[in-house]
Each structure stands twice: as structure tokens, then as C-alpha cells.
Amino acid sequence: MTCDAPAPAAAPETTQWRSYGPKRRSTRALRVRTSAALVAATVLAVLLVPPLVQLDQQAVDLAAKLRPPSFQHPFGTDDVGRDLLLRCVYGLRVSLLVGVAAALTATVVGTAVGAAAGALGGWADRALMRVVDTFSSVPHLLLGIFIVAMFRPGVWPVVISVALTHWLSTARIVRAEVLSLRSRPYIDAAVSGGASRWRVAVRHLLPAVLPQAALAAVLMVPHAMWHESALSFLGLGLPTHTASLGTLIQTARGSLLAGQWWPTLFPGLFLIVPTLAIAGLAGAWRERIHPRHRSELML
Amino acid sequence: MARLAGRRALFAVPVLLVVTFGVFAIAAASPFDPVKAYAGTAALGADQQTLDRLRENLGVDQPFAARWWHWLTSALTGDLGHSSVMRQPVAQVIGERLVWSALLCAVAFAAAVLVGTLLGVLAARRPGSAVDRTVTSLAYTLEAAPVFWIALLAIWLFALQWDVLPAGGLTDTGSEQVTFGQVTSHLALPAGVLAVSQLPWFTLYVRQGVGDALAEDPVRGARARGLSERTVLLGHALRSGLLPVLTLIGSRVPELITGALLVESVFSWPGIAAATVEAATAVDFPLLAALTTLATAAVLAGNLLADLLYGLFDPRVKLSDM
Numbered sequence: 001m002t003c004d005a006p007a008p009a010a011a012p013e014t015t016q017w018r019s020y021g022p023k024r025r026s027t028r029a030l031r032v033r034t035s036a037a038l039v040a041a042t043v044l045a046v047l048l049v050p051p052l053v054q055l056d057q058q059a060v061d062l063a064a065k066l067r068p069p070s071f072q073h074p075f076g077t078d079d080v081g082r083d084l085l086l087r088c089v090y091g092l093r094v095s096l097l098v099g100v101a102a103a104l105t106a107t108v109v110g111t112a113v114g115a116a117a118g119a120l121g122g123w124a125d126r127a128l129m130r131v132v133d134t135f136s137s138v139p140h141l142l143l144g145i146f147i148v149a150m151f152r153p154g155v156w157p158v159v160i161s162v163a164l165t166h167w168l169s170t171a172r173i174v175r176a177e178v179l180s181l182r183s184r185p186y187i188d189a190a191v192s193g194g195a196s197r198w199r200v201a202v203r204h205l206l207p208a209v210l211p212q213a214a215l216a217a218v219l220m221v222p223h224a225m226w227h228e229s230a231l232s233f234l235g236l237g238l239p240t241h242t243a244s245l246g247t248l249i250q251t252a253r254g255s256l257l258a259g260q261w262w263p264t265l266f267p268g269l270f271l272i273v274p275t276l277a278i279a280g281l282a283g284a285w286r287e288r289i290h291p292r293h294r295s296e297l298m299l
Numbered sequence: 300m301a302r303l304a305g306r307r308a309l310f311a312v313p314v315l316l317v318v319t320f321g322v323f324a325i326a327a328a329s330p331f332d333p334v335k336a337y338a339g340t341a342a343l344g345a346d347q348q349t350l351d352r353l354r355e356n357l358g359v360d361q362p363f364a365a366r367w368w369h370w371l372t373s374a375l376t377g378d379l380g381h382s383s384v385m386r387q388p389v390a391q392v393i394g395e396r397l398v399w400s401a402l403l404c405a406v407a408f409a410a411a412v413l414v415g416t417l418l419g420v421l422a423a424r425r426p427g428s429a430v431d432r433t434v435t436s437l438a439y440t441l442e443a444a445p446v447f448w449i450a451l452l453a454i455w456l457f458a459l460q461w462d463v464l465p466a467g468g469l470t471d472t473g474s475e476q477v478t479f480g481q482v483t484s485h486l487a488l489p490a491g492v493l494a495v496s497q498l499p500w501f502t503l504y505v506r507q508g509v510g511d512a513l514a515e516d517p518v519r520g521a522r523a524r525g526l527s528e529r530t531v532l533l534g535h536a537l538r539s540g541l542l543p544v545l546t547l548i549g550s551r552v553p554e555l556i557t558g559a560l561l562v563e564s565v566f567s568w569p570g571i572a573a574a575t576v577e578a579a580t581a582v583d584f585p586l587l588a589a590l591t592t593l594a595t596a597a598v599l600a601g602n603l604l605a606d607l608l609y610g611l612f613d614p615r616v617k618l619s620d621m
């Protein structure tokens with residue numbers, strides 16, 4: 001999903017899409033700062049709250065069940081009286097962990113396949129890219145559903161199913177990058193200097209594609225989190241007692257039909273805000289590596 | 300054009316073969332045991348001899364490649380096996396439900412294209428304006444929001460708070476017949492939510508395409524000739540700006556299927572996407588295998604459509620070159 005960034009400054013009467021006025025620069029700085037602050041807040045909350053706060057996310061208080069948001073419980077309580085703010089933080093922790101694990105696995109696989117296809121060329125390239133095409137012909141969530149259904153829901157099937165459906169874009173990006181690098185003079189120099197294929201790939205090609213692969217990995221984390229919550233929401237992801245953003249929304253369905261909106265609303269917001277923040281940061285990062293490209297927010 | 304379609308269809312055959320083979324391979328590698336799934340709790344008390352006989356009867360004592368071949372050959376004659384969760388032949392499940400899924404997706408997609416084009420053009424006309432910023436940030440937020448979450452909030456708002464639309468199903472409970480009015484009112488919420496989930500992508504692409512087109516020379520020339528804003532927008536900017544969007548429509552099928560999987564299960568819509576989720580929850584392998592293959596075929600058909608549209612709408616592209 002690509003498109004250009006919001007708010008390019010425009011002269012009043014003409015359509016100027018590529019102007020870099022001071023106004024645009026300031027909105028961009030604001031966007032980057034907000035995104036950075038939100039990502040930092042997310043990471044800090046996820047890392048620090050569980051060890052530092054001596055509160056039990058599983059503490060049941062039936063006398064205080066389904067309380068609307070208040071000063072004591074900023075997000076309200078769920079159907080057995082557990083504090084939703086605490087559950088959301090723990091849920092974000094699990095979802096983020098699954099997302100990062102899946103994104104890392106997918107990036108390693110995608111980089112390896114893409115680099116191999118680009119560096120080897122010929123029939124190996126065609127064969128590997130056919131594999132990529134075949135994989136992308138199955139809708140990702142459906143493949144995930146199928147794998148999880150066959151291997152029984154749990155953390156590892158979810159991580160593997162998300163990783164298995166997300167390495168394709170990385171493989172395509174890395175292959176394209178390697179293909180464009182192969183014709184550079186320094187690669188020719190290395191080859192004529194007697195460097196082996198392996199050495200060229202590992203010493204010269206891989207380091208050059210790493211920034212692109214890292215960017216793809218960062219952008220994949222929200223995607224992977226989305227996937228995990230969709231699977232968990234369908235009852236095919238993590239077990240319901242493990243708070244993840246998806247299981248939280250799934251358990252909230254019952255109380256939603258009884259009219260309580262808060263157990264549904266807040267876990268969703270916990271998914272949206274980090275997604276937008278990471279997309280904003282990644283857009284800024286891309287602008288730094290490719291300053292001539294227009295900033296693109298990817299979701 | 301016929302040649303391109305034929306070539307693409309030829310490419311689709313090996314892909315479908317590989318996908319079905321992969322489906323059987325994954326099932327063979329998984330701890331899933333068809334005999335236990337078939338016998339249910341009865342398998343707990345059964346002796347080994349009975350289980351072995353059952354295994355032989357079901358044909359699952361053979362290697363998975365042989366089972367795959369058997370499935371494939373009988374699938375070509377229309378026999379896709381028996382769905383245990385629906386208690387019907389798989390072909391019948393698909394036949395009964397496909398039409399409802401198609402209806403939902405078609406209505407949602409049409410709504411998303413219409414509203415997305417409208418919003419995108421509105422935003423592109425004045426880049427950086429309040430309208431543009433509102434539309435863009437709304438699009439990004441909606442793109443980041445999980446569709447099942449939007450669906451639940453929509454149920455809360457429209458079915459519970461305002462009580463204007465039913466919360467799910469195809470008809471009212473207790474109603475005997477499927478009437479047009481009932482289906483329309485039950486379709487409104489799921490189709491609306493599915494449309495909202497597809498909307499951001501269209502809006503942002505149209506905004507970019509039309510925005511770029513508005514900054515190009517033909518538009519400047521048209522303005523200089525004193526043509527009305529309406530002619531400039533509809534005749535010049537929209538025609539070239541919508542081209543990339545139109546051609547990408549076919550490639551949105553995977554996202555549409557993903558959205559339908561979630562929306563149909565939230566709204567208990569009796570389509571094949573909801574059946575997929577039910578089949579997965581109950582580990583109903585025959586149904587799941589058939590629906591995965593069907594979805595893959597739909598994606599491949601969408602890709603073909605994208606290529607054909609590209610050739611139809613862009614006179615610069617010659618289909619024979621593709």
C-alpha cells in the first residue's frame with residue numbers, strides 16, 4: 001500500500017506537487033517527532049510496565065465487572081472485572097512479540113531467496129520467482145488460516161504462518177535491488193579481482209541491500225501484528241486466556257452485543273496507533289535513503 | 300487478447316496444481332489425523348484394528364501424493380468430497396454459498412470504487428487543503444484499523460445504539476423466505492464495512508493519480524485554452540489519472556477475500572468465506588482444501604482481469620507485447 005504523504009504545500013492557484021516549502025518541512029518534522037514519540041511510548045510501555053508495575057493482569061474482580069472507563073480504570077474493566085488498560089498493554093506485548101518474531105523470520109527468508117535469485121540469475125532466478133508468484137496467488141490470511149487449522153492454534157503456528165506469507169515482498173525488493181547492483185563497477189571489479197560468487201554475494205551485495213531489507217522488516221511488523229490479531233480474532237490464533245490484541249477483541253464481542261463498547265474500542269486503538277506511528281517513521285527513513293523519491297507512507 | 304488470456308490460463312494450471320499439492324503436503328506434515336477427525340470421540344474407545352480398518356476405508360493409509368492425485372481426479376469430475384462440519388457434499392456447500400459471497404463482494408467493491416474515486420478527486424483538486432488533509436488522514440487511519448474491529452463498532456453503532464440495521468445473518472430470524480427487502484437491509488452493514496476496508500486504498504491511489512495528472516502539461520494546456528474546470532477534470536485529469544487505478548482493480552482480489560473472511564464471520568453472512576473459517580475451526584479438510592483452491596483460482600482470475608483491463612483502457616499498451 002503506497003501513496004504519497006499528506007500535506008504537500010501548495011501555491012493557491014496551481015497544483016504544485018513537488019515543492020518543498022518551509023510549511024511542508026515543518027509538518028514533516030512534526031509527523032516524524034509524533035511518530036517517534038508514539039513508537040518510543042509503545043516500546044517503553046511494553047518493556048517496562050510488566051516488570052515495574054506490580055499489578056496482575058489476570059486479577060479477576062467480579063464486583064467490578066464491565067465498569068465504563070473511569071479514573072480508577074482508564075479503559076474500564078472487562079466481563080470478569082480485569083483492568084482493560086493493563087490487559088491491553090499485555091496484549092500489545094504479546095502481539096508485538098509475535099509480530100517482531102514473524103517479521104524477522106520473514107525478512108531472513110525473503111532476503112536469502114531474493115539475494116539468491118538476483119545473484120544466481122538464469123533458471124534459478126526464474127524458478128525462485130515462480131515460487132514467489134505461486135505463494136502470492138493464495139490470499140495470505142487464508143493460507144494462515146489453513147496452516148493454523150492444520151497445526152492447531154498456538155504461538156508457533158501463528159508466527160510461522162505469518163512469516164510464510166510475508167517473505168514474498170521482501171524477496172521481490174531484495175532481488176530487484178541485487179539486480180540493479182550487479183551492473184555496478186565495484187561488483188565488476190570484485191569479479192575481475194577473482195572474488196568467488198559467494199564472496200561477491202556476502203561481502204558486496206548483501207551489505208548494500210540490508211538498508212532496504214531492514215526497512216521492509218520494520219514495515220512488516222504492523223502487518224504481522226494485524227495478521228496475528230485477525231487469526232486470534234477468528235479463534236485460530238493464540239488461546240483466549242493469553243491476552244493479545246486479537247483475543248481481547250474476540251472476548252469483547254460478547255459484551256459488545258450487550259452494549260458495552262469499551263472492551264472492543266481500546267484494543268483496536270492499540271493496534272492502530274503503533275501502525276500509523278511505525279508507518280510515519282518508515283516514511284521518513286525512506287526519504288533519507290532516497291531523498292529524491294517523494295515520501296511514501298506504506299501500510 | 301484471446302492469446303494473452305489463453306497464456307495466462309495456461310500459467311494458472313500449474314499454479315493451481317502446485318497449490319493443491321502444497322495443501323495436501325501441509326496436511327500430511329501436520330499432526331492432523333483424518334481418522335480421529337472422522338470418528339470424533341468414538342476414536343477414544345476404539346481398538347487399533349477398527350482404527351486401521353477405518354484408515355483403509357477412508358483411503359488415508361496411502362501416501363499423501365496418492366491421496367492428492369485421487370482428490371484431483373475426482374475434483375475434475377465434480378466430486379470434491381464430503382464436508383463434515385456442514386454435513387453436505389463440498390460442491391453443494393460451495394454452490395449454495397458462492398452467490399451470497401459474490402453479492403457481498405460485488406456490492407462492497409462497487410461502493411468502494413465509487414466513494415474512493417469521489418474522495419480521491421476531491422482531495423487531489425486542492426492538495427494541502429483542509430479537505431485533502433482530512434481525506435488523507437482518514438484514509439490512513441482506516442487502512443491501519445483492523446476490519447473486524449470496524450465491523451464490531453459498526454454493529455454497536457447501527458444495530459445496538461440506533462437500531463436501524465440488523466446485526467447479522469441473511470434474513471430476520473424466524474423468517475421463512477429470502478426476500479429482496481430483507482437481504483438488502485441485512486446486506487447494508489457487512490457490505491458497508493467491507494467497502495470501508497477497501498476504500499482507503501482507492502482513495503489514496505485516485506488522489507495520487509489524479510493529482511499527478513492535474514500537474515501535467517495536457518491539463519495546463521487545457522486550462523490555457525480556457526476550457527471549463529469540469530472539462531479539464533473529467534476529460535483530461537480523470538482519464539489519465541484513473542488509468543493506473545482501473546488496471547489495478549483486478550489485483551485487489553486477495554485483499555477482498557481477506558476482508559470477506561473477517562466480515563462474513565463477524566456478520567454471520569452465509570457465504571463461502573464464513574464457511575472457510577468454520578471449516579478451519581472444525582478442521583474440515585475436504586472443505587478447506589476446496590475453498591483454498593477456489594480462492595487461488597479467484598486471485599489468478601483477478602490478475603488476468605487486471606492485465607486485460609490494462610490493454611483495454613490504455614491504447615499505448617499492445618496486448619501482444621505482454
